[in-house]
Amino acid sequence: MELTIERGSLLKSLGHVQSVVERRNTIPILSNVLIEAADGSVSFTATDLDLAIVDTVDADVKQSGATTVPAHTLHDIVRKLPDGAQVAISLDADGAKVKLSAGRSKFTLACLPRDDFPVMSEGDMPFRFDLGAADLKRLIDKTRFAISTEETRYYLNGIYLHAAETDGVQMLRAVATDGHRLARVELPLPEGAAGIPGVIVPRKTVSELRKLIDENDEVITIALSDTKIRFSFRNAIVTSKLIDGTFPDYDRVIPSGNDKSLEVDTKLFADAVDRVSTISTDKSRAVKMELDTDRLTLSATSPENGTATEEISASYGSGELTIGFNSRYMLDIADEIEGDVARFQFADAAAPTLVLDSADEGALYVLMPMRV
Amino acid sequence: MSLRLLPENIVNQIAAGEVVERPASVVKELVENAIDAGARRIDVIMTGGGRSLIAVTDDGRGMTGDELKLCVERHATSKLDDDDLLNIKHLGFRGEALPSIASVSRLTIGSRKSDADGMLADDAWELAVTAGQKSNLRPASLPAGTRIEVRDLFFATPARLKFLKAERTEFGHAIDAVRRLAMAHPDIGFSVTDGERTRLRVREGSADLFEARRARLIDIIGRDFGENSIAIDAGRDGYKLTGYAGLPTFSRGNAQYQYMFVNGRPVRDRVLQGAIRGAYSDLLAGNRHPIVALFLDLDPLSVDVNVHPAKAEVRFEDSGRVRGLIVSAIKHAFAEAGLRTATTASQAALGSARPGGYAGQGQLSQMSRNRPVYSQHAGGYGTPGMRETTLQSYAPLAQGNTEGYAAEPRARMNENPGEIEDAAAINYPLGAARGQLHETYVISQTADGIVIVDQHAAHERLVYERVKQALLENGVARQILLLPEVVELDPGHADRLVERVDQLAELGLVLEAFGDGAVVVREVPALLGETNVIGLVRDLADELAELDQSLGLRERLEEVCSTMACHGSVRAGRALTGDEMNALLREMEATPNAGQCSHGRPTFVELKLHDIEKLFGRR
Numbered sequence: 001m002e003l004t005i006e007r008g009s010l011l012k013s014l015g016h017v018q019s020v021v022e023r024r025n026t027i028p029i030l031s032n033v034l035i036e037a038a039d040g041s042v043s044f045t046a047t048d049l050d051l052a053i054v055d056t057v058d059a060d061v062k063q064s065g066a067t068t069v070p071a072h073t074l075h076d077i078v079r080k081l082p083d084g085a086q087v088a089i090s091l092d093a094d095g096a097k098v099k100l101s102a103g104r105s106k107f108t109l110a111c112l113p114r115d116d117f118p119v120m121s122e123g124d125m126p127f128r129f130d131l132g133a134a135d136l137k138r139l140i141d142k143t144r145f146a147i148s149t150e151e152t153r154y155y156l157n158g159i160y161l162h163a164a165e166t167d168g169v170q171m172l173r174a175v176a177t178d179g180h181r182l183a184r185v186e187l188p189l190p191e192g193a194a195g196i197p198g199v200i201v202p203r204k205t206v207s208e209l210r211k212l213i214d215e216n217d218e219v220i221t222i223a224l225s226d227t228k229i230r231f232s233f234r235n236a237i238v239t240s241k242l243i244d245g246t247f248p249d250y251d252r253v254i255p256s257g258n259d260k261s262l263e264v265d266t267k268l269f270a271d272a273v274d275r276v277s278t279i280s281t282d283k284s285r286a287v288k289m290e291l292d293t294d295r296l297t298l299s300a301t302s303p304e305n306g307t308a309t310e311e312i313s314a315s316y317g318s319g320e321l322t323i324g325f326n327s328r329y330m331l332d333i334a335d336e337i338e339g340d341v342a343r344f345q346f347a348d349a350a351a352p353t354l355v356l357d358s359a360d361e362g363a364l365y366v367l368m369p370m371r372v
Numbered sequence: 373m374s375l376r377l378l379p380e381n382i383v384n385q386i387a388a389g390e391v392v393e394r395p396a397s398v399v400k401e402l403v404e405n406a407i408d409a410g411a412r413r414i415d416v417i418m419t420g421g422g423r424s425l426i427a428v429t430d431d432g433r434g435m436t437g438d439e440l441k442l443c444v445e446r447h448a449t450s451k452l453d454d455d456d457l458l459n460i461k462h463l464g465f466r467g468e469a470l471p472s473i474a475s476v477s478r479l480t481i482g483s484r485k486s487d488a489d490g491m492l493a494d495d496a497w498e499l500a501v502t503a504g505q506k507s508n509l510r511p512a513s514l515p516a517g518t519r520i521e522v523r524d525l526f527f528a529t530p531a532r533l534k535f536l537k538a539e540r541t542e543f544g545h546a547i548d549a550v551r552r553l554a555m556a557h558p559d560i561g562f563s564v565t566d567g568e569r570t571r572l573r574v575r576e577g578s579a580d581l582f583e584a585r586r587a588r589l590i591d592i593i594g595r596d597f598g599e600n601s602i603a604i605d606a607g608r609d610g611y612k613l614t615g616y617a618g619l620p621t622f623s624r625g626n627a628q629y630q631y632m633f634v635n636g637r638p639v640r641d642r643v644l645q646g647a648i649r650g651a652y653s654d655l656l657a658g659n660r661h662p663i664v665a666l667f668l669d670l671d672p673l674s675v676d677v678n679v680h681p682a683k684a685e686v687r688f689e690d691s692g693r694v695r696g697l698i699v700s701a702i703k704h705a706f707a708e709a710g711l712r713t714a715t716t717a718s719q720a721a722l723g724s725a726r727p728g729g730y731a732g733q734g735q736l737s738q739m740s741r742n743r744p745v746y747s748q749h750a751g752g753y754g755t756p757g758m759r760e761t762t763l764q765s766y767a768p769l770a771q772g773n774t775e776g777y778a779a780e781p782r783a784r785m786n787e788n789p790g791e792i793e794d795a796a797a798i799n800y801p802l803g804a805a806r807g808q809l810h811e812t813y814v815i816s817q818t819a820d821g822i823v824i825v826d827q828h829a830a831h832e833r834l835v836y837e838r839v840k841q842a843l844l845e846n847g848v849a850r851q852i853l854l855l856p857e858v859v860e861l862d863p864g865h866a867d868r869l870v871e872r873v874d875q876l877a878e879l880g881l882v883l884e885a886f887g888d889g890a891v892v893v894r895e896v897p898a899l900l901g902e903t904n905v906i907g908l909v910r911d912l913a914d915e916l917a918e919l920d921q922s923l924g925l926r927e928r929l930e931e932v933c934s935t936m937a938c939h940g941s942v943r944a945g946r947a948l949t950g951d952e953m954n955a956l957l958r959e960m961e962a963t964p965n966a967g968q969c970s971h972g973r974p975t976f977v978e979l980k981l982h983d984i985e986k987l988f989g990r991r
Binding site: 324372 | 841
């Protein structure tokens with residue numbers, strides 16, 4: 001194997017794959033990235049056995065071939081090379097060392113044979129549909145903050161992607177919850193996605209995907225089966241195992257009869273919550289909302305620091321109500337609301353509250369109050 | 373084989389399986405008999421770890437020849453007045469011990485009766501029993517009291533014999549049993565001999581029970597315990613708790629040194645152990661155990677001692693009340709005792725502060741063996757850093773005599789000593805701050821010595837107490853769950869949790885019964901964030917089953933408080949001004965439990981002037 005590639009495109013390509021590689025591995029080959037060169041392009045593959053990303057980039061390939069080298073070391077080297085450098089990579093004759101040179105810098109890297117590199121078997125993927133990058137971005141961004149990090153309820157450690165029906169229209173839905181709050185975003189079901197099984201995409205896959213979307217403005221092809229999902233970008237393919245579990249019946253916890261409706265300016269609200277919560281030292285950062293006719297008073301109390309209150313004008317007319325929330329949860333939701341107006345629907349101080357986005361009808365958030 | 377009654381010998385051997393587990397059980401049963409016989413002096417001889425000989429001699433009431441013949445029969449006892457099993461005033465009552473022991477060994481028992489007026493009978497008798505076979509009564513020549521010799525224990529039950537541990541181990545268990553009994557009976561003299569050396573000897577105590585008990589505890593647990601414990605004396609509704617509780621800074625790595633007595637009977641009871649853990653909950657790290665000797669006296673009718681063959685466990689009519697009494701008595705005593713840390717800490721510091729070569733090395737290594745927690749966490753405690761600190765503190769006190777100590781220039785004296793030269797400050801328990809060493813230790817001068825304060829540990833404790841206070845006053849904020857969690861448990865476990873819903877709700881955990889053997893959790897303490905609810909509930913249920921109380925939740929909340937306190941407190945390495953140091957000292961005096969951090973390490977060490985003078989050969 002022998003090839004030359006411009007430092008910038010090499011770095012970008014490695015950047016896409018290297019974060020999949022865990023810092024510490026019990027299987028040595030998992031620390032490596034697979035380099036495959038053929039026909040004017042080179043592809044880099046990294047995997048942690050649950051997730052594999054292949055990124056392909058154009059290169060001047062003099063001799064095709066393949067090997068594996070330590071991913072983080074290679075990435076660090078390339079990162080530190082000067083901008084615009086031409087990087088030459090070659091595998092020595094007995095396949096034991098990779099030489100890398102750029103200008104006057106020369107590196108020799110130990111490599112492991114490519115045959116040892118684990119290949120993720122994709123199996124049969126019976127469903128296949130296309131989704132615009134902006135749509136996928138929306139599904140991810142508006143739900144990922146609610147993904148649980150608590151390992152015992154592993155089935156909440158991802159985004160639940162499935163087909164469902166809203167008002168007689170078939171929708172593709174993404175749902176995430178950590179048991180305290182829930183986010184649900186939907187869009188019209190793309191062609192070919194009818195009848196897809198409900199799947200849970202793991203948190204790590206979600207964050208790797210998100211990085212790739214940032215640099216692409218294209219159509220992404222999604223293929224899936226019961227156990228695996230594949231996202232095909234123009235130059236990259238992400239293949240991931242799915243979380244093997246049953247996502248809870250979340251429809252049950254989305255309230256339908258909440259009759260107390262509050263409309264408030266999203267930015268005013270978020271800023272006020274942020275300011276008021278400064279006072280609470282406690283980890284839970286509770287903020288109390290007091291509602292009266294067309295008035296919302298936010299307050300926080302800390303036995304050490306004192307108190308904070310802020311009054312903002314709002315549209316409300318359903319009688320007095322006092323309800324407490326974790327301010328971080330409120331800010332997370334406010335961050336994802338695009339519209340100028342955020343719409344809250346309450347039942348009482350102990351029941352789930354619905355938050356809606358005036359600019360995005362397909363997004364819905366449920367927040368559980370705190371007793372303070 | 374057709375149905376039949378077992379021969380008496382087999383019945384006794386079966387009973388022996390329960391009562392006579394090892395030589396220590398024999399010693400315990402025989403010594404208890406001696407105590408019940410009103411002895412003033414009890415001597416135990418054990419050879420071969422109790423395998424070859426156990427002899428117990430007392431000077432009690434003794435027995436007549438007829439009684440002697442009867443005493444090795446099953447269910448023969450003189451101790452159950454009015455045949456009332458509910459009202460038990462003696463240590464024994466079942467009449468099982470002697471026949472059980474006799475059925476598995478070669479037993480010789482000799483006795484000379486003295487009646488109620490102390491009149492000694494003219495004749496003494498002796499009886500031998502071999503593996504349950506009685507010999508004839510023989511006349512003997514004996515002083516007042518009873519002497520029992522057990523030879524070749526377990527020769528009749530080879531299986532038991534095979535499972536005996538090394539001689540030393542068996543001897544250790546036996547001496548521990550005698551120790552516990554000796555603590556409960558300071559009016560009786562005890563000795564234990566291993567055939568060559570006397571391993572335990574305590575004299576009968578003085579008439580004043582309280583003084584005698586204190587002296588006895590010091591004799592048995594050690595002088596350190598006397599200096600590093602506080603007296604407990606509390607009573608409530610006919611329950612009376614007395615004894616001594618060790619300071620948190622004087623803790624041990626296992627719970628072996630927790631001596632508990634119910635109506636004078638040594639027990640190892642889970643309710644009591646749990647209560648002690650509760651009382652020390654935020655004063656000690658989880659792997660440290662306090663040293664305590666507690667005596668609980670209550671109406672014999674409200675405790676059932678007939679639940680364990682060796683009577684090591686008891687059952688209380690109202691275990692909640694017993695636990696409440698113990699927890700509040702210990703907490704209260706510590707709050708009243710004010711600022712104290714173990715003298716062993718300052719002793720060790722002094723020991724390591726000899727001029728030239730560090731003579732205290734042995735002691736130090738012993739310290740680090742005994743207190744692994746300190747060396748891990750505190751770094752500077754009992755390590756060379758500490759030694760330096762101690763040395764430097766002499767400089768301002770013993771002026772002109774500092775050669776050889778090479779005081780390090782890093783010792784940062786206060787820029788304006790005049791500012792804090794407040795004559796009144798010296799009279800505070802923690803004195804007036806004189807300076808800071810290594811930006812970590814505050815040195816202050818008291819009326820009769822110096823105090824070295826670990827600024828981080830001390831401040832951490834102050835912040836912790838504040839955070840905890842706030843938590844208690846304002847109640848625990850609860851996050852309501854969007855997806856209530858159903859936790860599957862044993863039916864018994866679930867019932868126990870449901871019984872305590874109010875108590876758990878106060879700490880922020882709201883749950884309710886969910887069918888048979890499950891609970892559903894609806895609200896969790898917001899402080900815990902996104903937590904493993906199932907794990908938490910299971911742990912609580914296990915704890916309830918084991919200790920009949922649930923400390924786990926409170927402990928977890930306290931742990932969060934303590935992490936917050938750690939982040940919110942002054943670190944080591946931060947320079948403090950004189951005013952800041954004095955403010956720290958004054959606040960420590962005003963805060964309960966400021967003598968140790970939440971892991972049980974001392975926050976300050978006090979060195980008395982006369983100890984320092986000793987170092988310089990002035991005394």
